Amino acid sequence: MSENDLLARRFEEHRPHLRAVAYRMLGSLGDVDDAVQETWLKLSRSDVTAVENLGGWLTTVIGRVCLDMLRSRTTRRESPLHDDDGQVRLPDPVISGPDGLDPEQEILLADSVGIALLVVLETLAPAERLAFVLHDMFAVPFDEIAPVLGRTSASTRQLASRARRRVQGAAPAPDTDLAHRRRIVDAFLAASRGGDFDALVAVLDPEIVARSDGGTLRPGVIRRGAADVASQAITFARFAEAAHPALVNGTPGVVAVAEGRVISVMAFTVQGDRITTLDILTDPERLARIDLSVLGG
Secondary structure: OOHHHHHHHHHHHHHHHHHHHHHHHHOOHHHHHHHHHHHHHHHHOOOOOOOOOHHHHHHHHHHHHHHHHHHHHHHOOOOOEEOOOOEEOOOOOOEEOOOOOOHHHHHHOOOOOOHHHHHHHHOOOHHHHHHHHHHHHOOOOHHHHHHHHOOOHHHHHHHHHHHHHHHHHHOOOOOOOHHHHHHHHHHHHHHHHHOOHHHHHHHEEEEEEEEEEOOOOOOOEEEEOHHHHHOOHHHHHHHHHOEEEEEEOOEEEEEEEEOOEEEEEEEEEEEOOEEEEEEEEOOHHHHOOOOHHHHOO
């Protein structure tokens, strides 16, 4: 086996971890693949014979690649979420059947990386996001993150702390009981199908935030409050009638299918007996990439 083949094999061992880092940084599965490929190119052009921890080296490299991609995205005014002016671009969902994740998805979604959490990560500045993702999610020491950002360790620690407060305030941990969450989602669907406004309000948190992303041709919308969200029961009913139970980023959700194509993905954040956030993707371009075979049946 050649030296390059051996290096490629070692890289493949780290690929799932690198995809997990990039997904938290970028929220776009296409960009994740681009970042991983760029990391491989950097590795193939580098002399790593003296590198003792290749996994750590690759983690910081892909962190730098993602940081550059985020900064470029911001420069082109393509930041995915603008809460103030009503524009919404949800992160790409990871869809699996209702019975569980495959091993690769489990690595990608470790630590319960739900859509609601990714939405909050999208609102962070690129440097904040890098500091938080690498340190809080992957335990990279601040003194290894600091050179990537061109900052001191103390400054990097402050960035992560600021990001942590934002995340904890806007995306608290969801209920951990999967079966309970599925019951709440099913109750929502039943109320939607029946157009039962009171039943919908009962299953929605009073301060619920519902976000929809229809892509470039159908601008996204943000709605707040149980009454306002429940008033969209007719819209929800269309999706509910075509609903297939699924896991969306590892949590009970819904994929609506009509005439053999996906028409929506609905992701729910459940706390207690109420839905606190509802994220709906109806962007035809991104929905077309979803593999229907994962739903089974």
